[in-house]
Amino acid sequence: MSASIPIPSLAGIAARGAQPAIQGPPKVQAEALNFFYGETRALQDISINIQPNVVTAFIGPSGCGKSTFLRTMNRMNDIIPGTRVEGKLLIDGTDIYGHGIDVVSLRRRVGMVFQKSNPFPKSVFDNIAYGLRVNNMDGSRAEVEERVEQSLRQAALWDEVKDRLHDSALAMSGGQQQRLCIARALAVKPDILLMDEPASALDPIATQRIEELVYDLKKDYTIVIVTHNMQQAARVSDFTAFFWLGKLVEYDRTQKIFTNPGEKTTEDYVTGRFG
Amino acid sequence: MIEATLARSAATARRRLLDICFPVLALGILCAALAALGALIADVWGDGASRLSWDFMTGFPSRRAADAGIWHALTGSVFIILLTGALAVPIGVATAIYLEEYARRGLWSKIIEINITNLAAVPSIIYGLLGLGLFVRALAMGRSVLAGASTLALLVLPVIILSTREALRAVPGSIREGSYALGATKWQTVWYQVLPVALPGILTGTILALSRAIGETAPLITIGALTFVAFAPDGIWSPFTVLPIQIFNWVSRPQQEFQVNAAAGIIVLLVLLLTMNATAIWLRDRFQKKLT
Numbered sequence: 001m002s003a004s005i006p007i008p009s010l011a012g013i014a015a016r017g018a019q020p021a022i023q024g025p026p027k028v029q030a031e032a033l034n035f036f037y038g039e040t041r042a043l044q045d046i047s048i049n050i051q052p053n054v055v056t057a058f059i060g061p062s063g064c065g066k067s068t069f070l071r072t073m074n075r076m077n078d079i080i081p082g083t084r085v086e087g088k089l090l091i092d093g094t095d096i097y098g099h100g101i102d103v104v105s106l107r108r109r110v111g112m113v114f115q116k117s118n119p120f121p122k123s124v125f126d127n128i129a130y131g132l133r134v135n136n137m138d139g140s141r142a143e144v145e146e147r148v149e150q151s152l153r154q155a156a157l158w159d160e161v162k163d164r165l166h167d168s169a170l171a172m173s174g175g176q177q178q179r180l181c182i183a184r185a186l187a188v189k190p191d192i193l194l195m196d197e198p199a200s201a202l203d204p205i206a207t208q209r210i211e212e213l214v215y216d217l218k219k220d221y222t223i224v225i226v227t228h229n230m231q232q233a234a235r236v237s238d239f240t241a242f243f244w245l246g247k248l249v250e251y252d253r254t255q256k257i258f259t260n261p262g263e264k265t266t267e268d269y270v271t272g273r274f275g
Numbered sequence: 276m277i278e279a280t281l282a283r284s285a286a287t288a289r290r291r292l293l294d295i296c297f298p299v300l301a302l303g304i305l306c307a308a309l310a311a312l313g314a315l316i317a318d319v320w321g322d323g324a325s326r327l328s329w330d331f332m333t334g335f336p337s338r339r340a341a342d343a344g345i346w347h348a349l350t351g352s353v354f355i356i357l358l359t360g361a362l363a364v365p366i367g368v369a370t371a372i373y374l375e376e377y378a379r380r381g382l383w384s385k386i387i388e389i390n391i392t393n394l395a396a397v398p399s400i401i402y403g404l405l406g407l408g409l410f411v412r413a414l415a416m417g418r419s420v421l422a423g424a425s426t427l428a429l430l431v432l433p434v435i436i437l438s439t440r441e442a443l444r445a446v447p448g449s450i451r452e453g454s455y456a457l458g459a460t461k462w463q464t465v466w467y468q469v470l471p472v473a474l475p476g477i478l479t480g481t482i483l484a485l486s487r488a489i490g491e492t493a494p495l496i497t498i499g500a501l502t503f504v505a506f507a508p509d510g511i512w513s514p515f516t517v518l519p520i521q522i523f524n525w526v527s528r529p530q531q532e533f534q535v536n537a538a539a540g541i542i543v544l545l546v547l548l549l550t551m552n553a554t555a556i557w558l559r560d561r562f563q564k565k566l567t
């Protein structure tokens with residue numbers, strides 16, 4: 001199956017993007033996307049089509065621009081002064097950097113889980129209810145309670161916290177806090193979920209739970225996950241994009257990236273020869 | 276081998292000694308400072324405690340020292356400080372929020388920042404002159420509680436702005452990011468996430484600024500609070516006096532009995548100050564406990 005995918009050269013990638021053969025319109029589509037921190041160009045001519053209802057993994061050595069690219073998708077980089085975007089980034093066909101885009105509603109649709117878990121210094125319940133409140137999704141108290149429970153169940157956290165919903169979220173373990181952040185992101189019903197190394201600070205058991213969660217979530221969400229863990233990328237993702245020095249080097253089905261990559265750099269990276 | 280071990284233990288001993296020296300030194304300095312404060316309080320207490328009574332607290336000024344009370348000055352001080360807080364806190368906190376959360380970082384915000392820092396260092400009598408020109412005369416507030424409170428509000432405003440900005444700056448960026456990522460607006464983020472976390476710091480800074488204002492005499496003398504006031508203020512247009520001015524007034528009398536009154540007045544002022552500072556600490560601890 002993967003043999004039918006043509007392997008473009010590195011020069012070709014920068015020009016037209018390396019896209020695996022997929023049917024159906026992409027969920028996220030970057031076209032010659034460049035990103036600048038002041039004068040530093042952190043992303044160079046990224047072109048990629050991310051498919052709906054699959055898990056796409058971003059891999060690459062530290063500092064190659066994975067987080068930067070992830071944060072362009074919900075315009076979190078707007079907060080950082082002196083940053084600039086060139087090129088197009090379309091979600092469901094709409095350029096999110098175009099005119100008349102409401103960043104606030106974009107961010108509700110494109111949820112994010114940060115590399116370092118950042119629960120609010122409030123109760124477990126309020127952490128999740130907050131997203132509902134700011135988006136006017138909080139109907140009656142019963143509806144909020146139901147949504148909180150639902151999100152916590154989705155994030156495989158309900159059983160651990162159901163008796164301490166009103167305790168401070170900061171009193172929970174690191175892994176629980178990270179799952180709380182996932183539940184918080186899910187509560188506002190995004191359709192894309194961006195996860196920046198969600199398991200980097202977790203023990204193997206918590207990591208496994210998050211991986212199972214990602215696997216379960218993909219039927220409802222489009223998931224992009226950044227990871228430094230090659231086994232994790234191989235386990236959870238359907239597609240993998242390999243970044244290097246701000247460029248997208250290779251993007252293909254995960255199986256292909258890990259068994260028969262088209263680029264020497266990719267192969268060196270996934271086999272642990274550098275990075 | 277043995278020599279090496281010995282050498283290391285000698286070095287360790289020196290480090291241990293240093294480790295002990297510093298806290299001992301710090302404790303010594305702390306004790307000296309506390310002793311000076313204690314001596315001061317003991318002295319004032321010795322002079323004035325005998326005069327403290329219900330009659331003194333609720334009495335009005337009188338030419339006879341034994342009849343004179345402090346009610347008018349105490350209520351004046353409390354009223355002034357409440358009004359100062361009501362004027363300065365909303366403006367100061369709002370300014371700090373604007374500067375810290377909304378204003379674009381650039382030359383202008385730098386200039387404003389430097390100016391605010393400088394204003395915090397301007398001698399209080401200058402604020403008195405400003406208050407006299409602006410509030411008492413130009414805005415025709417007269418020598419009223421409102422004019423006094425407005426003047427003190429100007430005086431504490433820079434301090435409140437600076438301490439609020441400091442408190443806002445200490446709120447981790449990850450909390451803001453978490454909020455924005457859920458689709459919260461800037462205002463929702465500031466109101467629901469940033470302010471609650473910054474609140475203990477804001478409260479502490481504000482109350483410390485106000486308790487500085489309560490001891491201020493110079494600006495209030497300048498705007499004319501040093502008139503003879505024989506009643507408690509009954510509204511914002513009422514003339515007034517405050518504790519430090521009443522104390523100053525008594526101290527400047529030749530009669531020994533008035534000196535006793537002054538000492539008693541100082542005790543009242545100190546109690547008021549300590550109460551405010553204790554409130555600051557209590558509020559801070561309370562909100563911090565709620566957060567963690």
Ligand SMILES: Nc1ncnc2c1ncn2[C@@H]1O[C@H](COP(=O)(O)OP(=O)(O)OP(=O)(O)O)[C@@H](O)[C@H]1O
Nearest residue numbers: 037040042060061062063064065066067068069080
């Ligand atoms: N706020 C910032 N200001 C300036 N430069 C930045 C900023 N954030 C990131 N960069 C730069 O942009 C480049 C890409 O950073 P990014 O955080 O996207 O890397 P990453 O691939 O996520 O790395 P890691 O795997 O270590 O998280 C780096 O060279 C980094 O130094």
Ligand SMILES: [Mg+2]
Nearest residue numbers: 066067115196
């Ligand atoms: Mg990163």
